[in-house]
Every structure is written in structure tokens, then in C-alpha cells.
Amino acid sequence: MSKTGLIISREYFTRVKKKSFLLTTILVPIVIIGFWIAIIAVSIKGGSDETSMAVIDKAGLLSDTSINKNKALKLTFINNETEESFTKKYKTQGYKAFLYIPEFNLDSTRKFVVHSSSSLSMSTSSSLERLLNNAIENKRLIQKGIDPHVFKKISSNVDVDNIIDSEEGGKRGNAKVATAVSFACGILIYMMMIIYGTQVMRGVMEEKTSRIAEVIVSSVKPFQLMLGKIIGIGAVGLTQFAIWTILMIGLSSIIPLFMPAGAMEQVASNPAMAGEAGMMGTLMQGMSSLPIFKIVSLFLFYFLGGYLTYASLFAAIGSVVSEDQQDAQQLVFPVLMPIILGFVIMSNSLSNPHSNMAVFGSLFPLTSPIVMMGRITYDIPFWQLATSMLLLIGCFLFFTWITGKIYRTGILMYGKKPSWKEMMKWAFKRS
Amino acid sequence: MHLLELQNLKKNFATQKAVDDISFTIEQGSIFGMLGPNGAGKTTLLRMITGIFYPDSGAILFNGKTFDPQNDFRNIGYMPEERGLYKKMKIGEQAVYLARLKGLSSAEATLKVKEWFIKFEMQSWWNKKVEDLSKGMQQKLQFVTTVLHEPKLIILDEPFSGLDPVNANLIKDEIFGLAKNGSTIIFSTHRMEQVEEICNHIVLINKGKKILDGTVKQVKQDFKENIYRIGASVLPEHLATYIFEVVKHQPDELLIRLTHDSTPNDVLQYFISKGISIQSFNEVLPSLNDIFIKQVEGTATARQFQPIQSS
Numbered sequence: 001m002s003k004t005g006l007i008i009s010r011e012y013f014t015r016v017k018k019k020s021f022l023l024t025t026i027l028v029p030i031v032i033i034g035f036w037i038a039i040i041a042v043s044i045k046g047g048s049d050e051t052s053m054a055v056i057d058k059a060g061l062l063s064d065t066s067i068n069k070n071k072a073l074k075l076t077f078i079n080n081e082t083e084e085s086f087t088k089k090y091k092t093q094g095y096k097a098f099l100y101i102p103e104f105n106l107d108s109t110r111k112f113v114v115h116s117s118s119s120l121s122m123s124t125s126s127s128l129e130r131l132l133n134n135a136i137e138n139k140r141l142i143q144k145g146i147d148p149h150v151f152k153k154i155s156s157n158v159d160v161d162n163i164i165d166s167e168e169g170g171k172r173g174n175a176k177v178a179t180a181v182s183f184a185c186g187i188l189i190y191m192m193m194i195i196y197g198t199q200v201m202r203g204v205m206e207e208k209t210s211r212i213a214e215v216i217v218s219s220v221k222p223f224q225l226m227l228g229k230i231i232g233i234g235a236v237g238l239t240q241f242a243i244w245t246i247l248m249i250g251l252s253s254i255i256p257l258f259m260p261a262g263a264m265e266q267v268a269s270n271p272a273m274a275g276e277a278g279m280m281g282t283l284m285q286g287m288s289s290l291p292i293f294k295i296v297s298l299f300l301f302y303f304l305g306g307y308l309t310y311a312s313l314f315a316a317i318g319s320v321v322s323e324d325q326q327d328a329q330q331l332v333f334p335v336l337m338p339i340i341l342g343f344v345i346m347s348n349s350l351s352n353p354h355s356n357m358a359v360f361g362s363l364f365p366l367t368s369p370i371v372m373m374g375r376i377t378y379d380i381p382f383w384q385l386a387t388s389m390l391l392l393i394g395c396f397l398f399f400t401w402i403t404g405k406i407y408r409t410g411i412l413m414y415g416k417k418p419s420w421k422e423m424m425k426w427a428f429k430r431s
Numbered sequence: 432m433h434l435l436e437l438q439n440l441k442k443n444f445a446t447q448k449a450v451d452d453i454s455f456t457i458e459q460g461s462i463f464g465m466l467g468p469n470g471a472g473k474t475t476l477l478r479m480i481t482g483i484f485y486p487d488s489g490a491i492l493f494n495g496k497t498f499d500p501q502n503d504f505r506n507i508g509y510m511p512e513e514r515g516l517y518k519k520m521k522i523g524e525q526a527v528y529l530a531r532l533k534g535l536s537s538a539e540a541t542l543k544v545k546e547w548f549i550k551f552e553m554q555s556w557w558n559k560k561v562e563d564l565s566k567g568m569q570q571k572l573q574f575v576t577t578v579l580h581e582p583k584l585i586i587l588d589e590p591f592s593g594l595d596p597v598n599a600n601l602i603k604d605e606i607f608g609l610a611k612n613g614s615t616i617i618f619s620t621h622r623m624e625q626v627e628e629i630c631n632h633i634v635l636i637n638k639g640k641k642i643l644d645g646t647v648k649q650v651k652q653d654f655k656e657n658i659y660r661i662g663a664s665v666l667p668e669h670l671a672t673y674i675f676e677v678v679k680h681q682p683d684e685l686l687i688r689l690t691h692d693s694t695p696n697d698v699l700q701y702f703i704s705k706g707i708s709i710q711s712f713n714e715v716l717p718s719l720n721d722i723f724i725k726q727v728e729g730t731a732t733a734r735q736f737q738p739i740q741s742s
Contacts (some may be wrong), residue, residue, distance in 0.1 A: 007533055014520060152679030215576075218481040218509040219532040222500075412483065 003220045011203070011232025016239060017385045025240050053114075053128075054078050054090050054098035061101050061135045073127055075099075087115055087350040092107045100130065106139055178377035179350050181290060185299050186346040186373035188241075193306050193339060193369065196237045197314040201328065203229050204411070205320030213411045222408040226319075227400075230311040236309065238300075295376050298385075305392040306369025309399050310335065316403035320411035320418055342367030346374035353378040363388045365395035402427045433492070433586060434459040434615045435480065436626075440489035442475055449475040451585070451639035457617065457632070458517065459583075462610050462645075463731075464630035465619040468727050472639040473619050477586055479616070480644045481509045493581070498544040505534045508582035510591045510736050512619075514573050515563045523557035533644065540579075551601070566593045574602055578609060585609060586617045589627060620631060623720040633719070637727050651716045654725070656691040659698065662711035669705050686715065 015021055052074045055062060075237070078086060083100045090098045097116035104110055112132060114120060120128075127415040141148050144339065204226070207213040313335050321327040345367055349358030353375040355405055360370035362380075368388045372380075410418070418426075432573060435457040437673060442450040450472045466475045478484040480491065482500025491498035493506070494534065517525055525598045528541035548554050570593050579583055587606070591599045606629065610616055618630060626633060627647060635643035643650060659675075660707055664683050674693040678686040695712070702709055717725075 003532060006528070010528055014517075119433065206517075210518055211511060211513040212517055213515065214483070214511045214513070215509065215515045216532065217483050217505065219529070220502050412478070 004231075007220070007225060007228025008232040008235065011229050012235050012239075013199060015233065015236045021236070021240070025243050026247070026262040029244050029251055033248070039045070042303045052076065052095055052243050054086070054095040055094070055101065056081055056083060056086060056098065057101045057123050061132070061139065073124070073131065081108075083113075083115075090115065091117055095319060097124075101249055106136070106143060108250065109136070131369045156324075177291060180375045181295065182350055182374050185295065185376055186343070186370050189299070189306055189373055190339065190343050190346075190370050192241070193310050196233055196307055196337070197310045198332075199233050199236075200230055200311045201231065201314035201318040201332070204315050204407070205321065208319060208411055209322065217276045217411065222411055223404045225314070225411075226315050226404060226407045230315060234304065234307050234311065237303075241349040260418065269333070274416065290374075290377055299373065301389065302372055302392070305389070305396055309365065309369075309396045312396070312403040315422075316410065317392075319407040320413070320423060322414055322417070338366035339370070342370035346371045349374040359384060365391045368392055405429065434494060435617075437476075437480075438469055438490045438492070440476070440479060440486045440491070442472075442479060442484060442487050445562070449638050450479070452489075453632050453639070453641045454489075455641060455644055457615055458627075459615050460610055460613050461631045462606065462616045462618060462629055464626040464633035465617055465631055465636065466623070466626060466643075466723060467636035468621070470618065471547040471636045473636055474588070476636070477509070477511075477588060477617070477619060481507055481586060493695055505580065506583040508533075508577040508585045510573055510577040510585075510587045510590060512592075514569055516573060516576075518562040518571060519560055521557070522553075522559050522561060522564070522572060523559065526572065526579065529576045530579045533582075535580055541578050544575070547579060552584065554712070559584075567595060567598055567629060570594055571598060571602070574650065578605070578614075582614065584615050584617065586619070588619045589621075590618070591620075591622065623718065623723055627719050635723065642726055647719070650719070650722065654713070654717050654722045656717065658715040659687055659689070660711070660713055660715050661685045661687065661698075661702070661709060663702065663707050663709045665702075665707060669707065672701060682724070683710075687689060 029096060055075050055078070056078050057063065062077075080367065081089075083102075086100075096118075097120065099114045101112055114125075123356055128146075138148050145363060186289060206227075207216070207229075208394055213222075213225070280387050314332075317331045317335065321331065335355070342361060345357055345361035349355065349361065349371055352358055358371060358375060361367045362375055363384065365388075368391065372385075372388060405428075406423055410423075434454040436454075436612065438454050439458070440450055440453045441448070442690055449595075453472075453476065459560070466474070470592040475484065479486050480498075482498070482504060493499075493503050502654060509571040520528075524550075527537070528542045530543060531537060533544065533595075534689075545554075548556065553568075553571065553575070556564070556568075556572070561572070564572065570590075574587075574590060577587070583663065590606075594602065607614055618626070620626060630647055632646050633650060634641055645653065658678060662684055665680070665685050667680070670677050670680070673691055674697050675689050678688050689695070695714070698714065
């Protein structure tokens with residue numbers, strides 16, 4: 001095995017064998033999926049729990065019982081009590097909460113007060129709001145002489161269905177899903193670049209402070225050591241990413257099995273969660289409309305390009321600082337700036353994928369890995385893609401060459417942190 | 432044959448000449464001491480010999496040919512003064528890894544590491560991490576990783592620091608053994624008593640220049656001051672003579688320095704003629720420590736504007 005290969009395999013295996021790697025790799029998707037399950041579970045539970053609520057209706061707002069079709073709320077009307085007197089009694093009478101509706105002017109909206117022993121759940125308060133709004137709207141319609149039933153027939157609620165006409169024929173697209181996929185890809189690259197970049201930096205600092213670097217560079221070229229570390233850690237990132245993808249796919253297909261029978265229907269029947277069940281269908285439909293192969297290959301390319309470019313910068317930083325964490329922080333900041341800038345442009349380009357800013361961001365090699373992800377689900381002109389890729393490769397080669405020189409000098413220097421001027425001198429010194 | 436020959440090596444850093452025109456040769460199988468105060472340029476010189484730094488000018492001949500770090504690294508084992516090991520890596524794996532970086536195959540490396548671990552009674556360490564070891568134990572491990580691949584040239588920078596006398600002896604015996612088997616050893620230290628005990632040949636470096644070069648015996652001869660110790664009870668009135676001057680006078684011992692080209696025989700004759708009984712008579716050679724201090728004295732203890740903390 002070549003020396004660089006040896007270094008790569010050490011960097012790779014020492015990290016992959018660590019317990020913390022296994023833990024984060026397996027825990028992250030479980031936490032995400034668990035979170036998702038928890039959200040669904042909570043919303044189902046909140047919807048199915050009946051809240052018994054007392055109402056003092058001075059205005060006669062809810063007297064029309066036809067409005068109250070909500071199963072989640074069991075309303076009991078109380079007469080002959082005032083807000084003040086009933087506040088003391090409702091708990092002992094077995095109500096969890098009571099709603100007080102004073103007499104009010106129908107033309108001015110206002111707030112109503114709910115007294116309760118503990119705070120109301122989100123779904124209870126939202127169904128209560130919906131109930132009151134419906135009641136007020138009904139009253140207003142009647143006041144203006146419009147039959148509420150007629151109004152219901154008139155009002156409309158449309159969805160826009162997008163069919164993308166590609167060579168393979170029309171596919172149903174979904175703008176929201178496309179945006180979500182773009183955003184997810186962008187944020188993933190953003191996070192991976194920072195996480196693995198700093199890992200490279202810490203690895204280099206470890207080698208420098210433990211002085212193993214001096215032993216190793218008496219066997220291999222400093223450049224081989226740097227490259228081995230960068231590639232090894234990048235491979236760790238790819239491994240982690242691959243495991244995540246597999247776990248996510250596996251878990252998502254398992255989840256429905258864990259759901260209590262009829263849970264999905266219940267979700268669907270609950271107006272608060274109306275979108276939820278339909279969302280799965282829309283999601284699948286939206287996903288299948290996307291050019292998955294193109295997205296995955298571009299994602300891998302930009303992840304590698306971005307990672308390699310920044311990792312070499314992080315390696316150079318690690319090599320010039322000694323023990324002092326603060327020194328590292330100072331140098332990391334300018335490197336993080338373009339990453340953060342890229343993230344900002346990416347978020348912006350989600351809604352404006354062809355704006356000048358988005359195009360610039362996706363060509364400029366320091367931001368392109370992230371910004372291009374924001375545009376990935378849209379049609380990107382070929383020349384832009386090609387230019388962006390070439391620039392990224394060129395930038396990576398240039399940075400590796402420059403940082404390799406800084407690294408070579410820095411890794412053996414101890415004591416004071418070198419100034420920018422000194423580092424520039426190392427970078428452009430002929431060897 | 433010279434294993435290593437340095438010709439007019441120079442290396443400048445931004446603010447100073449770290450190594451300023453140094454030449455010397457090292458014989459195969461010798462134990463070569465490189466001495467010098469802190470910041471003299473020793474580490475820089477060693478780094479050039481290991482191929483970590485390139486000299487600005489001058490040449491290094493290794494085994495008669497121009498030194499080529501890319502091929503000759505296999506024949507060099509370098510143990511830097513600041514010990515370097517991966518703290519979180521298992522000891523056995525680490526030793527094998529470092530040996531493989533030197534070009535050994537996996538099987539070969541594993542075998543060698545096991546042999547050395549048995550020799551140094553370190554078998555039980557295999558699955559421990561470096562951070563679990565005491566400083567002295569790390570030192571032993573570092574020594575093993577340095578000599579494992581049987582290099583022709585072994586460079587040891589302060590190999591005994593942090594070792595207890597038992598382990599120091601263990602390493603010392605290994606060094607003698609390695610030299611006997613044909614390895615050449617460069618030994619860099621400030622501990623002069625170790626140098627006297629171990630080295631055949633020394634150079635003294637100060638401020639980037641070589642100021643002394645020779646065998647230990649030779650250097651001592653060169654710097655001797657004709658001082659003799661006489662074990663005898665001498666009365667003060669017997670000391671008034673032109674053949675020597677008194678350095679130190681104690682009731683039963685006398686230190687003298689010969690003057691006016693007189694010889695030890697003259698001194699003995701003088702005392703015998705005075706009827707003084709002599710128990711012992713021997714020459715006092717300067718210790719390397721004295722020579723070192725004398726040579727370095729008067730120069731600033733630390734070099735100014737030091738970009739590298741070398742020693």
C-alpha cells in the first residue's frame with residue numbers, strides 16, 4: 001500500500017471504529033425519525049382527547065348548535081353564572097376549562113378568555129378559535145342577509161397541480177417538495193463542510209501538539225500526510241452519509257408498521273392535521289418527479305469539491321496554530337464567512353433560482369457547493385453547471401497547492417502564531 | 432567508510448542563521464554525540480539530516496551518495512526531543528503503523544513490534560492507549576518505534592529524559608547493542624556525563640557554528656590544563672617551587688598545575704626529594720561539562736529572535 005493510502009486508512013479506521021462515530025451515525029436518523037413520530041403521535045393524541053369545557057355564553061354566540069361539530073370539544077353551557085363567580089367553581093364541577101363570551105359588538109373582533117387549570121393544548125385552542133370564528137362569520141353573514149349555506153357553496157378552495165413535461169412524459173411535480181429537497185441538500189452540504197472541515201483542523205492540531213507530525217514527516221512528505229488526512233476524513237463523511245441514507249430509507253418504510261391501526265385515517269380526519277396524511281402521498285409524488293440521479297450525483301460532486309476545498313484551508317489553519325484554541329478561532333472565522341454567505345445566498349435562491357445573486361453564488365467556488373444545491377431542483381443552464389464545476393475543481397487544486405506549502409512549514413513551527421504576512425510568504429515561497 | 436557526511440550546510444530562517452556552515456563526518460557504527468546549548472541549531476541540523484528541512488546550501492552525503500530523503504528515510508530512525516505519538520491510538524497498532532510508514536509490510540511490522548515488545552517486557556501494553564502510559568513508558572515505546580525498522584542511522588534527541596535509571600540502562604544497553612551491530616547513532620543531548628559514557632565522537636555546536644569536533648579522548652586531551660591530583664600530606668613550605676603552581680591545597684590532597692614545561696616526573700622527583708610519601712598521583716582531565724561551559728560561556732544563554740524553539 002502506498003504511504004498516502006496507509007495514512008488514509010489510519011485516518012478512516014480510527015474514526016470509524018470510535019464509539020462516538022457509531023453513536024452519532026445511528027442516533028441522528030433515529031432522533032430525526034423519532035421526532036417525526038412524536039409529532040404525529042402528539043397531534044393524534046391531542047386530537048382524540050376530548051376536552052370537557054364549560055361555556056358562559058352571554059352573547060348567545062354558540063347557541064346555534066349546528067356549528068359545533070367538533071368532536072374534540074365537549075361544550076356544556078352554563079347559565080346563571082358570571083365570569084367571576086364561576087372561576088371559583090369550574091374545577092370542582094369537573095371542567096378542565098371554561099370559556100367566557102361576554103356580550104360584544106359583532107363588527108369589532110375581540111379576544112375571548114378561556115380559564116383553565118392547566119394551559120390549553122395547541123389543538124384545543126386552535127379548534128376553539130376555529131369554532132368561534134365560524135360562529136362569528138355565520139352571525140355576520142346572517143346580519144348582512146346572506147344565507148350561510150349559500151356562502152359555503154360559493155367559497156372555493158383550490159390546489160395547484162404541477163405537471164412537469166420531461167422526455168419521460170408528464171410527471172406530477174410539487175414546488176414545495178422541490179424546494180424542501182433543495183434546501184435539505186444545501187443545509188446538508190453546509191453542515192458536512194463545517195463538521196468535517198473542523199475535524200480535519202482538529203486532527204492536524206492534534207498531530208502538531210502531540211508532536212507526532214515530526215516523527216511522521218521523517219517518513220513521508222508533509223503533503224502526503226495532509227492529503228491522507230483530508231481524504232480519510234472525507235471518506236468517513238461519505239460513509240456516514242451512506243449509512244444515514246440507508247437507515248432513513250429503511251426506517252421510513254418501517255414506520256407505518258409501528259403506527260396504531262387507523263392512526264393515519266385519524267390524522268386525516270383531524271382537521272388540524274389535514275395535510276399530514278395527504279402529505280406523504282404528495283411527498284412521494286413530488287420526489288418521483290425530481291431527477292433523483294442528477295440530484296444525487298451533483299450532491300456528491302459538490303460535497304466532495306466543497307469539502308476538499310475547505311478541508312485544505314482548515315488543515316492549513318490547524319498547522320499554524322499551536323495549543324491555543326483562541327488562535328484557531330480567529331483564523332477559522334474568515335474561512336467560515338464564505339460558507340455562511342453561501343448558506344444565505346442558498347436560502348435566497350430557493351425562491352429566486354435564476355436571480356443574478358443565485359447565479360453568481362453558484363459559480364463562485366467558495367459558495368457554489370452550497371448555493372448550487374439551492375438551485376438543484378430547477379433547470380440549471382448547462383454552461384453554468386460546467387463553469388461552476390470547473391471553477392470548483394480549479395479552486396480546490398489551487399488551495400491544496402497553496403495550503404500544502406503553509407502546512408509544510410506550519411506543522412513544524414512551535415510557539416507564536418505566525419502573522420498573515422508570514423503565512424503568505426510560506427504559501428508563495430518556491431520550494 | 433563515512434555513513435554520513437555534511438558539507439558546508441547552511442539554513443537560514445527569517446531572522447537568523449540557524450545553521451551556519453557546518454561540516455563533519457560520521458563513521459559507520461559509531462555513537463556520535465551532538466552537543467550544544469539551547470537554541471544552538473541542533474534540532475535544525477537534525478531535521479536536515481532526517482530530510483524534514485532542506486538545507487539552503489551545502490550537501491549531505493548518505494552512504495557515499497547524495498542524501499535523498501524520499502529513498503533514504505527507510506534507513507533513518509528519528510526520535511525527536513518532544514515525544515510524538517497518537518494519544519488515542521492503541522499502542523500495538525500505532526507501532527505497526529509507524530513501522531509500515533517506514534516501508535515495512537504489515538506482517539513484517541507486526542512481527543518486529545512483537546519481538547521488541549517482548550524484549551522490553553511491553554507485551555501487555557498492546558491494546559492500551561498511549562494516554563494510559565506514564566511518560567517513561569511512552570519514552571520506551573517511542574524508542575522502539577524509532578529503531579524497529581533497523582535503520583542504518585538512528586537519531587536520538589535526548590533519549591533518556593524522563594526515564595528512571597533502570598529503564599535508562601535498558602535503553603543504553605540497546606544503544607550499545609545497535610552500534611555493535613553496525614548501526615550508527617547520533618545522540619543529541621545536554622547531559623554531558625551521558626555523552627562521556629556513551630559517545631565515541633562529539634561535535635559541539637553553538638550559534639549555528641561548529642566549535643569542536645573530535646573523539647571524546649581527543650577533545651579532553653586538547654583541553655587539558657596539565658592539572659594533577661596528588662594524594663599526600665604536604666606542608667605549605669614545600670609548595671614554593673617553579674615547577675608547578677597550586678590550584679587547591681587540602682590536608683591530604685593537592686591539586687597542582689604544571690608550569691614551565693615541567694613534566695609529572697619532575698613533580699614526583701621534587702616531592703620524593705623532599706621526603707614526602709605519595710599515596711596517589713594522577714592527571715585530572717577536564718570533564719566535557721567543563722569544556723562545554725568554557726566554550727559556550729560568554730555567549731548569550733539563549734539566542735535572540737528565535738523563530739524555532741529548537742534545542
